Amino acid sequence: MMNRSHTDQSLSEVHESVDTTAPRKGWRRVLAYIGPAYLVSVGYMDPGNWATDLQGGAKFGYQLIWVLLMSNLMALLLQSLSARLGIVRRRDLAQANREAYPPLVNFCLYVLAELAIAACDLAEVLGMAIGIHLLTGLPLIWGTAITVLDTFLFLLLQRWGIRKMEAFIICLVAIIGGSFLIEILLAKPQLGQVAEGFIPTALSHEALYIAVGIIGATVMPHNLYLHSALVQTRKISNDEGGIRKAIKYNIIDSTIALNAAFFVNAAILVLAASVFFASGNTQVAQIQDAHKLLEPLLGSKLAPVLFAVALIAAGQSSTLTGTLAGQIVMEGYLQLRINPWLRRLLTRLIAIVPAVVVILVYGESEVDNLLVFSQVVLSLQLGFAVIPLIHFVSDKKTMGQYAIKNYVKLISWLVALVLVFLNVRLVGEEAWKVFESDTAWYWKSLLVIAILIFVWLFLTMTFLPLIRKSMMKHRDSMHGETIALDNLQVKQINRIAVALDFSPSDEKLIAHALAQGNKQVSFVLLHVVESASARYLGESSDDDETRRDTLRLENYASQLQQKGYTAEAVIGYRSRVKEIVRIVKETRSDMLVMGAHRHSGLKDYIFGETIEDVRHQLPIPVLIVNV
Numbered sequence: 001m002m003n004r005s006h007t008d009q010s011l012s013e014v015h016e017s018v019d020t021t022a023p024r025k026g027w028r029r030v031l032a033y034i035g036p037a038y039l040v041s042v043g044y045m046d047p048g049n050w051a052t053d054l055q056g057g058a059k060f061g062y063q064l065i066w067v068l069l070m071s072n073l074m075a076l077l078l079q080s081l082s083a084r085l086g087i088v089r090r091r092d093l094a095q096a097n098r099e100a101y102p103p104l105v106n107f108c109l110y111v112l113a114e115l116a117i118a119a120c121d122l123a124e125v126l127g128m129a130i131g132i133h134l135l136t137g138l139p140l141i142w143g144t145a146i147t148v149l150d151t152f153l154f155l156l157l158q159r160w161g162i163r164k165m166e167a168f169i170i171c172l173v174a175i176i177g178g179s180f181l182i183e184i185l186l187a188k189p190q191l192g193q194v195a196e197g198f199i200p201t202a203l204s205h206e207a208l209y210i211a212v213g214i215i216g217a218t219v220m221p222h223n224l225y226l227h228s229a230l231v232q233t234r235k236i237s238n239d240e241g242g243i244r245k246a247i248k249y250n251i252i253d254s255t256i257a258l259n260a261a262f263f264v265n266a267a268i269l270v271l272a273a274s275v276f277f278a279s280g281n282t283q284v285a286q287i288q289d290a291h292k293l294l295e296p297l298l299g300s301k302l303a304p305v306l307f308a309v310a311l312i313a314a315g316q317s318s319t320l321t322g323t324l325a326g327q328i329v330m331e332g333y334l335q336l337r338i339n340p341w342l343r344r345l346l347t348r349l350i351a352i353v354p355a356v357v358v359i360l361v362y363g364e365s366e367v368d369n370l371l372v373f374s375q376v377v378l379s380l381q382l383g384f385a386v387i388p389l390i391h392f393v394s395d396k397k398t399m400g401q402y403a404i405k406n407y408v409k410l411i412s413w414l415v416a417l418v419l420v421f422l423n424v425r426l427v428g429e430e431a432w433k434v435f436e437s438d439t440a441w442y443w444k445s446l447l448v449i450a451i452l453i454f455v456w457l458f459l460t461m462t463f464l465p466l467i468r469k470s471m472m473k474h475r476d477s478m479h480g481e482t483i484a485l486d487n488l489q490v491k492q493i494n495r496i497a498v499a500l501d502f503s504p505s506d507e508k509l510i511a512h513a514l515a516q517g518n519k520q521v522s523f524v525l526l527h528v529v530e531s532a533s534a535r536y537l538g539e540s541s542d543d544d545e546t547r548r549d550t551l552r553l554e555n556y557a558s559q560l561q562q563k564g565y566t567a568e569a570v571i572g573y574r575s576r577v578k579e580i581v582r583i584v585k586e587t588r589s590d591m592l593v594m595g596a597h598r599h600s601g602l603k604d605y606i607f608g609e610t611i612e613d614v615r616h617q618l619p620i621p622v623l624i625v626n627v
Helices: 027-031 036-045 047-060 065-089 093-100 103-136 140-160 162-187 191-196 205-218 221-233 240-277 287-298 302-334 340-362 364-381 383-394 396-402 406-436 441-479 506-516 532-540 544-562 576-586 602-617
Strands: 002-004 336-338 495-499 522-529 566-573 591-596 622-626
Touching: 036 065, 036 162, 036 221, 036 240, 036 302, 047 103, 047 205, 047 240, 047 302, 065 093, 065 205, 065 221, 065 240, 065 383, 065 396, 065 406, 093 103, 093 221, 093 302, 093 383, 103 140, 103 221, 103 302, 103 364, 103 383, 103 441, 140 340, 162 240, 162 302, 205 406, 221 240, 221 302, 221 383, 240 396, 302 336, 364 383, 383 396, 383 406, 383 441, 406 441, 495 506, 495 576, 506 522, 506 544, 506 591, 506 622, 522 544, 522 576, 532 544, 532 566, 544 566, 566 576, 576 591, 576 602, 591 602, 602 622
Parallel strands: 495 522, 495 591, 522 566, 591 622
Antiparallel strands: 002 336
């Protein structure tokens, strides 16, 4: 039921199951790529959007239409970046994060992604339950329990393959769009006022809360994971032409699908503004109230029925894609795979628990507030999905020529900045209310800790890739470009000099020198006499130390000669460094072997200087042997 995934393929059951390389003509060639964005788009018109759009339209009229448009443009940009990541690198966002960030950061990102999926699923559960209640009169608590059964529908569609699932989702999207097209025709909104809603205006705190909820309901973090995986269900040519064609057609797919989602969201907000705000029913914040007032205000029995049908279709379509996102996140971050039905059941139960608690404890009147809250939670997760995505698609090392252009990068970072600013402002205002209230000190302390963790995660996630890239550039500039290994010839070694100090390490030094050559190589055994007489008289020195050192060095040379080697003994005087350099140059040695006694403290300074000075003054290889 649960096992580690040993494949790097995202959604391995349907990976590259749609072959776009097969010869096709006309629209059939384009249609092979169409589909992934429609599965993504249903997340942009799920029941969570309905709650925020209804509240926004009923309380503020057409004022927040520009927020919808802005969030839709953001979504279009970010989803195209997500698709580009999947097409070029054949990695979904979760897999890319796992490869780029440390384990602790990845675990935090995984938890946040799962929270986003749970919040999304909560909206879908409540939306479907409300839709069933509006259509049949069944209590919300029972409608919530019934939503567990859609697990089996997901499994059935998954067995039929990705194309059948896409067709099913597109049918549901068509039902939603068709329902709201009729609703708008019945509502007859004032087009001039609708047009004014596209002009940005300042937002009050209450309007900001709804606006952030709209953005969270529109630009959904789990959709970024989903899209980067769904594009990999298409088998494409790995050459430049095939990759560019896939990117082009997926942008077209995203544009059509997300504009359809924008139409649905705008239709809900315009419907609420033209029916409820215009009639003075500004307190209509619940989907049930909206459904109840549609018939008397529009004078049509069809309106509430279409409203309920569209709500069920939105909830059902979103729940299918939410399950796929959950699978992608778990396999990508944890490389953990569980049976689809178990994964679906766990996700649904996690969403049902808070829904049931709210319904039983606070009553059905608080369900819509829970819907809006779930969308605000989604929005708070956005930065943690958007910022890594921008890093990945900007990286020329992994994306090559398909990395986004500088102007796209600038726009993407501006979008991320807007999202983060809105979220920080909202969190700051809400946190300030808590600190000013009579809330117990331990709850305030817990809030501070949570904020600090979020700040740490945000800073790490944002700046770690930049720091790593800077270090790589510094390393590359320090070492220069990689050199082609075309000239691997070195000068033949004919003579090796060995600097000896008549310690027990002499044998080891001579052994290493012999290992560098053979019996055709001649060896120069050298030693520098450092007695008082040698320092002043040089070669004229004839003291006891000079005579004994000369005899010992000649003895070494004699032993090597008896073993078949060519060896000579050369004595030096006065300065150790100067004499070693002089002897090596005069004997025309091709290599020098010296010993390093691994001294510490003052001795290291004194004896270590000899090695460094000799090494820097000689143009030949110097072998330093630790003795």
